[in-house]
Amino acid sequence: MLDKDGIAKRIAREIKDGYYVNLGIGIPTLVANYIPEGINIVLQSENGLLGMGPFPFEGEEDPDLINAGKQTITTLPGSAIFDSALSFGMIRSQKVDLTILGAMEVSEKGDIANWKIPGKMVKGMGGAMDLVASAKNIIVAMQHVNRAGESKLLPECSLPLTGVRCVKKIVTELAVLEIVPQGGFKLLERAPGVTVEDIQKATAGELIIEGEIPEMML
Amino acid sequence: MINKVVTDADEAIRDISNGMTLMLGGFGLCGIPENCINALVKKGTSDLTCISNNAGVDDFGIGLMLQQKQVRKMISSYVGENAEFERQLLSGELEVELIPQGTLATRCMAAGYGMPAIFTPAGVGTEVAKGKEVRNFNGKDYLMEAAFEADFAIVKAWKGDTAGNLVYRSTARNFNPVMAMAGKITIAEVEELVEVGELDPDHVHTPGIFVHRIFQGRDYEKRIEQRTNRKAEREI
Numbered sequence: 001m002l003d004k005d006g007i008a009k010r011i012a013r014e015i016k017d018g019y020y021v022n023l024g025i026g027i028p029t030l031v032a033n034y035i036p037e038g039i040n041i042v043l044q045s046e047n048g049l050l051g052m053g054p055f056p057f058e059g060e061e062d063p064d065l066i067n068a069g070k071q072t073i074t075t076l077p078g079s080a081i082f083d084s085a086l087s088f089g090m091i092r093s094q095k096v097d098l099t100i101l102g103a104m105e106v107s108e109k110g111d112i113a114n115w116k117i118p119g120k121m122v123k124g125m126g127g128a129m130d131l132v133a134s135a136k137n138i139i140v141a142m143q144h145v146n147r148a149g150e151s152k153l154l155p156e157c158s159l160p161l162t163g164v165r166c167v168k169k170i171v172t173e174l175a176v177l178e179i180v181p182q183g184g185f186k187l188l189e190r191a192p193g194v195t196v197e198d199i200q201k202a203t204a205g206e207l208i209i210e211g212e213i214p215e216m217m218l
Numbered sequence: 219m220i221n222k223v224v225t226d227a228d229e230a231i232r233d234i235s236n237g238m239t240l241m242l243g244g245f246g247l248c249g250i251p252e253n254c255i256n257a258l259v260k261k262g263t264s265d266l267t268c269i270s271n272n273a274g275v276d277d278f279g280i281g282l283m284l285q286q287k288q289v290r291k292m293i294s295s296y297v298g299e300n301a302e303f304e305r306q307l308l309s310g311e312l313e314v315e316l317i318p319q320g321t322l323a324t325r326c327m328a329a330g331y332g333m334p335a336i337f338t339p340a341g342v343g344t345e346v347a348k349g350k351e352v353r354n355f356n357g358k359d360y361l362m363e364a365a366f367e368a369d370f371a372i373v374k375a376w377k378g379d380t381a382g383n384l385v386y387r388s389t390a391r392n393f394n395p396v397m398a399m400a401g402k403i404t405i406a407e408v409e410e411l412v413e414v415g416e417l418d419p420d421h422v423h424t425p426g427i428f429v430h431r432i433f434q435g436r437d438y439e440k441r442i443e444q445r446t447n448r449k450a451e452r453e454i
Contacts, residue, residue: 084396
C-alpha cells in the first residue's frame with residue numbers, strides 16, 4: 001500500500017520530457033518533488049504563472065507570488081506571468097499536456113466529482129472544471145476508499161460532478177487503473193504488497209482484470 | 219493627457235451605493251484592492267453583488283464585508299478555507315453562484331472586449347450547465363456564458379500613472395487586468411502612482427482608457443494565506 005508520497009512518486013513516472021503540467025492541490029502538488037532526473041517540464045499554475053519554482057526559503061517569501069493553492073512559491077529562469085483569462089486560454093486550447101488532480105469520486109465512465117458535498121461541504125470548483133473539460137490527459141490522484149471504508153471508484157458518481165467522461169488514469173494507494181473507452185476500471189498495476197483481491201474489494205465500479213497484474217515500479 | 223487621480227479610497231468609492239454589482243480583483247489575498255475594501259467596510263454599503271474569484275478570509279479582504287453582511291450575492295469559483303463564507307453559503311444567508319474559474323475570467327474578458335457571450339466546455343454535464351444554452355461545435359458541447367455587467371470594477375496594480383495606465387507585479391496580476399477592462403467605472407488603487415511619461419508604453423498592462431479613477435493606496439498589509447517554505451539547502 002502506498003502513502004501520499006508513494007502515489008505522487010508513481011504519478012511522476014507518467015510525466016514525459018517537455019511536458020507542460022498543471023498540478024492540483026494536495027497529493028498532486030507532491031508530484032513536483034519526484035520528477036525523474038533528465039526530465040524537463042514546466043509547471044503551470046492557473047492563477048497566472050508558467051515555470052513554477054520551488055517554495056521559497058524562510059524570509060524570502062513574496063506575498064505577490066503564489067500558486068493556485070495560495071502557497072508562496074518562486075519563479076525560475078524562463079518563467080512567464082499572465083492574467084487569469086490568458087491562463088485559461090492556454091488550458092482551453094490544450095497547450096497544457098497533463099493535468100493531475102485529486103477527486104472525491106470517480107466513475108467507471110471517467111466522470112469525476114471533487115468540489116461539493118451537498119449540505120455539508122462546499123469548496124468550489126476553482127479551475128478544476130475548466131481543466132477537466134479541456135485537458136488532453138488527466139490523471140487522478142486519490143484514495144481508493146473513504147474513511148468509512150467505502151469505495152470511491154464507483155459505477156456512477158453520487159456527488160455533483162466536476163466533469164464527465166474525462167479521467168484517463170487513476171493512481172491510488174492500492175493500484176494504477178485506466179478508464180477504458182467502453183467504461184470500466186482496467187487494472188494496470190498493484191501497489192507493493194497489495195493483491196488483486198484487495199483491489200477488487202475496494203472497487204465498487206467494474207474492475208477489468210486481464211492476465212497477470214504486475215506490481216508497480218517506484 | 220487626461221488626469222484620473224482621486225485623493226484616496228473614500229473618494230474613489232464615493233458613489234458606490236447599496237444594491238450595486240462590483241468586480242473585485244485578486245486571487246486569494248494576492249493582488250486584492252485592500253484600500254477600497256476597507257473603505258467599503260467603513261462606509262457600510264450593503265446589498266452588494268460581488269464578482270471575485272474568492273471572498274478573502276474570515277478577517278481580511280472581502281471576508282470583512284461578509285462579516286458585516288454587506289454582500290447579498292457572491293459570484294466566485296472557490297470558497298476554500300473561508301469558514302464564514304462556507305457557513306453563510308450552507309445556511310442560505312448568502313446567495314452564492316459558484317462558477318468555474320476560467321468561466322469567471324472569460325466572462326470578465328468578454329465584457330471588456332465588448333462581446334455579449336462566450337462558449338466554454340467547462341461545466342458541460344454538471345450542475346453549472348443548468349438553464350444554460352448548450353451548443354455543439356465540431357462534435358464537442360459548449361455552454362454559452364454571458365458577459366458580466368458590473369457597475370464598478372475595483373482593481374489593484376503595482377504602478378500606475380496619472381492617466382490610468384497600469385502595471386501589475388508578479389501573480390498579483392491574476393484577475394485584475396480583465397476586470398479593469400470590464401467595469402462601467404473602473405477604480406485602480408496602486409502601490410506607486412507616477413507621472414505620465416514614467417511608464418514605458420511597451421510595459422503597460424492595462425491602458426489608461428479602461429481606468430476612470432486612480433489613487434496611491436497606503437498601508438498595504440499583503441497578508442500571506444499559505445506561507446510555505448522549503449527546507450534550508452543544508453538540510454536536504
